[in-house]
Amino acid sequence: MPTRMSVFDLAELAADVGPNPRTIGVLLELEGPAPDVAAVRAVVGARLPLAPRLTQRLRRVPAGAGRPLWQRVAVDLDHHVRARTAAAADLLEVAAAILAEPLDPARPWWTLTVIDLPARGSSALVWSSHHALADGPSVLRAVLAVLQEGTAPEPLAAGPAGPAGPAGPAGPAAPADSVPARRALTFEAWRARVPGRGAVAGLPRRLLELREVRTSTGVRVPASRLNQPITAGYTLRVVEVDLAPLAGGARACGATVNDALLWAWARAVHLQLAAAGTAPAPVVVSCPVTVASAAIENRVGTVLIPVPAPGESAAQDLRALAADTRRRKARITGSSWWLAAQVFRAVGAVGLYRTLVERQRSITTLLTNMRGPAEAPHVLGRRVTRAVPIATLVGNVATVAAALSCGGRVVVTVMCAPQTAGLAGRLAADVRDGLATVAGLAGPSGLAGPPEPAGPPGPAAT
Structure with a gap:
């Protein structure tokens, strides 16, 4: 089931007022030539269950129906995992340009770009994600969860505003969450606004x-x-x-x-x-x-x-x-x-x-x-060889x-x-x-x- 965005997610959404998109990311410089992009997609697709927030997109709701939702959707890895070639001297400029690109709100808010640096015989990865998706430390954990080899970490929960995600594959074949009817969303939202016994205790x-x-x-x-x-x-x-x-x-x-x-x-x-x-x-x-x-x-x-x-x-x-x-x-x-x-x-x-x-x-x-x-x-x-925060x-x-x-x-x-x-x-x-x-x-x-x-x-x- 979809879950509500948290107050902190919505604060980051409110901050997306330009002129730059509200994106954060990391540039990972690697030893050796660029990995094959199809192989990267296969690895990411297999490990997405470790970071279920990466399979969720923003789903807005009608006025009066409460906060927007995080909705699990099928992930098109051909869209999210990309490849390009660059000169080593231009790597920082390329990374900055990638982070300046707006992300598609109809999809999970992240991309991974595999960059080949043939003149140097090395490569790099540029991760870009919307700040509403997660904060900086969370992004770093998610990147390592889906890319770091030789580890079998516990699944990373999607935080208080999101479920732990499906137990099965979370790649392109993952089913999308069904969104409750407007009436149900509105009832649930207004019920949550009614002060309970904890309101006085929370003063x-x-x-x-x-x-x-x-x-x-x-x-x-x-x-x-x-x-x-x-x-x-x-x-x-x-x-x-x-x-x-x-x-x-x-x-x-x-x-x-x-x-x-x-x-x-x-x-x-x-x-x-x-x-x-x-x-x-x-x-x-x-x-x-x-x-x-x-x-x-x-x-x-x-x-x-x-x-x-x-x-x-x-x-x-x-x-x-x-x-x-x-x-x-x-x-x-x-x-x-x-x-x-x-x-x-x-x-x-x-x-x-x-x-x-x-x-x-x-x-x-x-x-x-x-x-x-x-x-x-x-x-x-x-x-x-180097991890550069952006x-x-x-x-x-x-x-x-x-x-x-x-x-x-x-x-x-x-x-x-x-x-x-x-x-x-x-x-x-x-x-x-x-x-x-x-x-x-x-x-x-x-x-x-x-x-x-x-x-x-x-x-x-x-």
Whole structure:
């Protein structure tokens, strides 16, 4: 049976206001030539039952009949799994172009593109999916579930808003869910709206949500070249560093890898703002966080972290930032996420979402971070040599960064809108310098023990 979209799914749907589609994804660079696309389709089709959300599409319902549905449908793998050839030098540009392509809402919201790089003798995979389908960590789990070899993971549930899916094949021959009649949908929707005995018991939670919203709001950021309404398109630059020395340098200052990434990215943004003559002010970074879960779902909140301009000592800056993020993490309960999602839905419903985000002055930029496998994964018979996360741009936030740790390496993707494309190379170079500075803070004992995990306890970085 179809199931209702969650409030978080609908918040992501409301955020799909352009100019870029609300897509997120990952670029996996592989050893060896591109696998045969027919063989890739066969592997994906056989393993789709491990991620049933990938067999579901958005199904809208009549007015008054409640939230839209996730409906299981037959998956046309000829449409979803594609192949193309590219020059190695153009790989990032090709990946950006794929993520900029709108996805067909009449089908499950994802594509997988197999890219042959003949001049280099290697290949790559580009995964693209709508953010309403799942958040970043969920997408990474789904990709590895259907592509990683030598594993037999448990099926990934579709989250609270979706069933675990059929036990049988979920490829092209899978039957579609039948949609209940309008009358039944409307009755079920209105019954769910009737307050029950839990409504009074839930009042303390609602008060906690309001308190958490109040404590998570940031300062008003000044107008700058980094906060201007964006146009369609992405420019990508990639920074790659070893995880162990970065974790060691962070740990020497009582910080985590998350803190190191936050400091390096905010430092890079500060340097560009200073070069443009913008008055000194904290850079307010929006950091998405998710609840640790094995499900394929959306459960995303944010914490706003104001980062002061870099001082004379990177170690002192990092210690102060780590102390601040610890305090903020301790206050994160996730209670306000449901309320924030409802607000986004309401703003989207009246057509004001794009206007709101193009004029916002709450954040300067965004940093999202995901933790991948500790060992370099093998997919489709090939080792992953680099995993590059790709986020999205919306509103007036013209520069964002996405990080992913995988196989002992940390990859940071700097994403710029056309308005700030000229800054992409400099921002990437400054991020690289900042991460190298943190790594250099590790003394002989700084590398003792395993690297710090890339995400905080409790809610995990996305």
